[in-house]
Amino acid sequence: MSEIATLTKQVSTQLQIKEQLVDQVIALLDEGNTVPFIARYRKEQTGGLDEVQINDIQEKWTYAQNVQKRKEEVVRLIDEQGKLTDELKQQIESATQLQKVEDLYRPYKQKRRTRATVAKEKGLEPLAKRVYDQHVSDFPGEAAAYINEEKEVHSVDDVRTGVQDIIAEWISDEPHYRERIRKETYNKGTLQSEGKDTEADEKGVFEMYYEYEEPIRAIVSHRILALNRGEKEGILKVNVQPPKEWVLNYIAKELRLTKRPETKEWMMEVIEDSYKRLIQPSIEREIRSGLTEKAEEQAIEVFSKNLKNLLLQPPLKGKTILGVDPAYRTGCKLAIIDETGKAHDIQVIYPTAPRNDVKGAEKTILELLNKYPIELVAIGNGTASRETEQFIADSIKNNGLDLAYMIVNEAGASVYSASPLAREEFPDLKVEERSAISIARRVQDPLAELVKIDPKSIGVGQYQHDVAQKRLNESLTFVVETAVNQVGVNVNTASASLLQYVSGLSKAVANNIIKAREENGKFTARTELKKIPRLGAKTYEQSIGFLRILEGKQPLDRTPIHPESYEVTKELLSMYGLTPSDLGTPKVEDALHGMDVHTTAENLGIGAPTLQDILNALKQPGRDPRDDLPKPLLKKDVLSLEDLTQGMELQGTVRNVVDFGAFVDIGVKQDGLVHISKLSNSFVKHPLDVVAVGDVVTVWVEQVDTKKGRIALTMI
Incomplete structure (x- = not known):
């Protein structure tokens, strides 16, 4: 199997998407196509995968390629040392995670000067190897041969110390040990925190974490980010409590210490030193880094979904x-x-x-x-x-x-x-x-206005300032691009801020479109955009289907139908005695109603998904997908916190969704919280499964704390 085929299979398995579709998406991306373009206009090749699935393939593919490059580099570096065995090479080549590759490379990685390297310079490595393999029955006797005043090895104790340092490093470098210890620490360890500078926590934000402990495997994302923030601000001290006894016994068992009872006691000291000094700190860093990465991904996902829902709020058009x-x-x-x-x-x-x-x-x-x-x-x-x-x-x-x-x-x-x-x-x-x-x-028009603002400043989600900003920016930019391209853009009214999110358009090209519009007046046909500086053939192909001209020469220009499908669209209309000028009239809907899509697609020589999209566009040429959503909640009167009573039924607007619930604006000064346990009578894995930003929901007041300004609501 070729390297590309192997990576494709890997991505396919991870995402549970057919290999053939993964192959097609990667090929389309390599040709320079954008995610929105592929999702909208290449459905036959992708099997109708949406933007999120295509983006996931792109990300997993990039990661798999990076891992592959690192594997090749690690194999080369170990081979240059003359230490590459067939077994080690096979282990490296079969690894799918970067962490596994680094574990395998660790024993061969060039280290800075350590206690073990100093001991090796003193010539103690051969004896350390014999002790490690448990071939030494009389350590003092063999150690005497290694005493060397010139190398500052003055006694048997000096030899013992050096041997211990070498073995401790060998133990810590063993990839199998590290993998097992990391796994068991995650499954059996706990994350602990205690107050460090509680006086700095004036509002008691981190009070619940002053004395806190929770199993690592069970801790939820928002608590991990809260602990990280408290630690960063110097208010908390956070550490991993590992299953130490289990770890020490595990290593001892792997080393088969019972083979040489006479060295068992001090070898246990070596194991403890190796674990405490070398393994535990790095495993703790890796676990906390993994927890943080997972928590950040969760926070970014919540933020992204909230942002998408906010951007796609239905516009109240035509109002002063x-x-x-x-x-x-x-x-x-x-x-x-x-x-x-x-x-x-x-x-x-x-x-x-x-x-x-x-x-x-x-x-x-x-x-x-x-x-x-x-x-x-x-x-x-x-x-x-x-x-x-x-x-x-x-x-x-x-x-x-x-x-x-x-x-x-x-x-x-x-x-x-x-x-x-x-x-x-x-x-x-x-x-x-x-x-x-x-x-x-x-x-x-929420979308047109909100694209002018840095997404991080829009105020949805949680802990957005505590996550990896590069990853957050990438995710939020993808969300904005997806929303803009799903809705489409009126090229004669759109701002440069909106245009730059259109598939294929850069900020420079967006500004060039605005400049041309200001100098020459409104565009009357999509083809006129071909004259825009820096808007070449590929950019035109990627962007033009998402750009609308509502009052132009060509009626199809106001639809999401791509110009590449204009001829087949005209052929379809002609089959029913229609022309593009009939768009928006009842006779189009009447004529196309009940069509056998698969048979017609076959006759026209196009795919059924493409034909279905063309039909939808012909029946509703100016349709805005946001119009199908419930309109915002309008009011004529106001409540105060004091007006609220337990059991009161209210309608409110969901303002934010977080891991532990949803904040709902019910018309008083403070948004109320519907805890995740109060969202539904059935089990709720995440609040986003039940509610979304902008939803108008019915809630009941459960508890009001006027002193703290807190309102507990329920949807049950």
């Missing part, structure tokens, strides 16, 4: 919105956004402390309502949000207005408002005024 960025001292900033997202009016009101100018603020609101056809008020959920919400609710009620409002997660709005992009968009506005615009636009 009043955006409100709440504040105390500096006042609430107001921004009017018309149905196209254009800002028309910026005002500041002071309905909250310290000014408490409710009357003046209400007057400003009424003036804006009279001047503009405002259909919705969007209030940011930051500082002074609830007080501002109360003011808006009172204004609606007191003036008999038929107006709804909603609370908008404003996380990251301030980051965007102070960014070069925001300054470029609104050079004459203050930071807070830009923030109000961003809050309103998040309602009109």
Whole structure:
């Protein structure tokens, strides 16, 4: 079997995806195709694998290739030392994990000067080998021959110490021992923590970990990250408690110490020294590193799923919105956004402390309502949000207005408002005024607005600042790209921030598209994009299906149908007496209804998945997949923490999902927590299996702690 075939089989086994499909995906990726393009337009080759599965293949394939390169390097390095045996080579070549390769290489790795290397320089290695193989019955007698004043070996005790150091290193380098000890430490050991500088923990965030112990195999991801943070901040001391007695007995048994009872006692000392000084510290590092890596992957996965759900929140299109960025001292900033997202009016009101100018603020609101056809008020959920919400609710009620409002997660709005992009968009506005615009636009089109913000600043997930930032950025970028390409982009209205996430487009090309649009006016056909600087044939192929031209010369340009399928699409329409200009009319739906997809696909010479996608696009040419999702929760009145009573039924919006539950906005100052055990009557493996960010859910109040501002909710 060739090296490529071996790696393909390995990836196939790990992901439980057919080898043939893995092969096809790798070939498509090697040709320079992007993940979104492959998922959308190469379904026949991939068997309909989605973006996540294709991305998983890409990641596993890259890892397998890196392991293969390392194996080849390790084989070469050991061979150069003249120590490569057929058995060792076979062990290295059969390894699938980098850790296994490094364990096998460890005995041959060039080390810095150690106690063992010093002892070897003194000529003690031959005696150490005889002791290790238990061929020595009279150690003092044999040791006497190794006493050498020039080499500073002055006594039998010096010989013994040197021999022990050599054997201790041999034991620690034995890959079989390390693998077994690592496994048993994971299965039988515990992770312990104790308070180190508890005074620094002013809010008692890490209080539960001041005296804490849990089996390593059972500890959950969010606790691992919490312990890591507490340790990093100097508040906690964390360590692994291994099954020490088991380890020592295991090594003794492997060395068959009963063979030479006369050396057993001091060989046990060697084993203990080897374990305590050499094996235990590195095994602890490896286990904690593995736990952290696993916990980070879990945190990144949760963050990514939350972000995807947030990005794909249904837009409230075609509405004029009043955006409100709440504040105390500096006042609430107001921004009017018309149905196209254009800002028309910026005002500041002071309905909250310290000014408490409710009357003046209400007057400003009424003036804006009279001047503009405002259909919705969007209030940011930051500082002074609830007080501002109360003011808006009172204004609606007191003036008999038929107006709804909603609370908008404003996380990251301030980051965007102070960014070069925001300054470029609104050079004459203050930071807070830009923030109000961003809050309103998040309602009109969450995806288009949120792509302008660093995903880490969007405020979903947990411990995002404690995980590997490179891996987090890669995962979140993939999520944004997937969301953007699933929805599609109107090339005549999209910002450069949105365009750069389109399959195949770089930031430079996105800016070139904007520049061409500003200089020449709206694009009227997809083919015009071929003239954009740096947008070559491959980039055009990868991106064009995700770019829409809604009012162009070619009706198919407003659909997700790729231009490579235009001819077959026209042939299909012609078979039913239709033309592309009939798109969006009832007769298309009527004519294509009940079609035998497989037979028609065969007649047209295309795959059934491609034909099905073409049919969907023809029946609903302007369909936005987000429109199928439940709309955001709109409100006209407000609750306070004191209004809540046990058993009260409420509707709320899921703001964040973490490993231990979901935080739900029920309209009071503090989000309530639905613990994982309260999400469903049946067993819940992870909260994301039940709820997602943006879901509107029915909850019941279980407990309210007004002092701590904590609300316990249940969905049962």
